[in-house]
Amino acid sequence: EKVEITKEQRALIKAIVDAYNRHQIPQDVTKKLLQEQYSAEENFLLLTEVATSQVQVLVEFTKNIPGFLSLDREDQIALLKGSAVEAMFLRSAQVLSKKMPNGHTEVLEERIRKSGMSDEFMTPMFNFYKSIGELHMTPEEQAILTTITILTPERPYVKSHEAVERLQESMLDVLRKLCVLQHPQEPQYFARLLGRLTELRTLHHYHAEMLTSWKTNDHKFTPLLCEIWDVQ
Numbered sequence: 001e002k003v004e005i006t007k008e009q010r011a012l013i014k015a016i017v018d019a020y021n022r023h024q025i026p027q028d029v030t031k032k033l034l035q036e037q038y039s040a041e042e043n044f045l046l047l048t049e050v051a052t053s054q055v056q057v058l059v060e061f062t063k064n065i066p067g068f069l070s071l072d073r074e075d076q077i078a079l080l081k082g083s084a085v086e087a088m089f090l091r092s093a094q095v096l097s098k099k100m101p102n103g104h105t106e107v108l109e110e111r112i113r114k115s116g117m118s119d120e121f122m123t124p125m126f127n128f129y130k131s132i133g134e135l136h137m138t139p140e141e142q143a144i145l146t147t148i149t150i151l152t153p154e155r156p157y158v159k160s161h162e163a164v165e166r167l168q169e170s171m172l173d174v175l176r177k178l179c180v181l182q183h184p185q186e187p188q189y190f191a192r193l194l195g196r197l198t199e200l201r202t203l204h205h206y207h208a209e210m211l212t213s214w215k216t217n218d219h220k221f222t223p224l225l226c227e228i229w230d231v232q
């Protein structure tokens with residue numbers, strides 16, 4: 001049947017994409033990825049700095065998701081804590097799949113590969129990056145997929161499951177229509193995007209172990225990352 005994006009859904013897409021474009025990591029932070037020298041310690045420190053900045057950007061972006069601030073305050077925190085890693089995998093995936101014109105791709109890959117992370121995480125992580133790159137997501141799809149990840153009702157400690165589910169469902173409906181309209185030659189494109197969300201959950205589990213292995217090697221995180229990742 002004819003897929004139609006309603007006026008309300010167009011407004012929703014515009015609000016999300018504008019907020020996504022408005023909240024970016026400052027240039028002076030990402031520029032360091034290109035400048036500082038390479039060593040496992042330096043790479044880890046730079047990635048920690050960018051991740052910290054990314055969390056701040058994520059909080060600001062999330063506050064602009066229509067309906068988010070009407071959720072229970074504690075649920076807002078639970079959604080942010082539960083989705084930060086996955087939102088950051090999506091963001092770093094955009095950079096690594098050459099979707100960003102800022103030339104960070106090679107540099108970022110190098111710094112992640114040489115940041116003291118054990119190899120067992122490297123393979124699934126870079127397989128994910130490759131699978132995201134192969135999707136050629138539009139900017140709207142990237143922004144809405146990140147929003148859907150944030151609005152996941154099954155995060156730990158979420159109390160009003162239905163309220164979050166309602167917000168996520170309206171986002172999923174928008175994404176489904178966008179995929180049909182923007183990838184007419186790929187009827188399974190929407191299903192493939194949702195498959196990436198499943199892969200993100202797996203990476204999220206790996207990430208918890210990554211943090212432990214970094215911690216045991218006495219790596220320091222910033223207070224914001226310790227808070228959002230329940231570290232220390």
Ligand SMILES: CC(C)c1onc(-c2c(Cl)cccc2Cl)c1COc1ccc2cc(-c3cccc(C(=O)O)c3)sc2c1
Nearest residue numbers: 025030044047048050051054085088089091092095104112
């Ligand atoms: C604490 C630190 C060591 C860490 O622990 N786990 C991870 C992680 C790693 Cl490795 C991989 C995936 C997810 C996580 Cl969470 C990280 C680093 O996480 C990040 C998080 C966001 C971004 C955005 C970037 C980026 C670059 C250029 C340009 C832009 C841009 O948006 O313009 C963004 S790099 C970057 C690195």
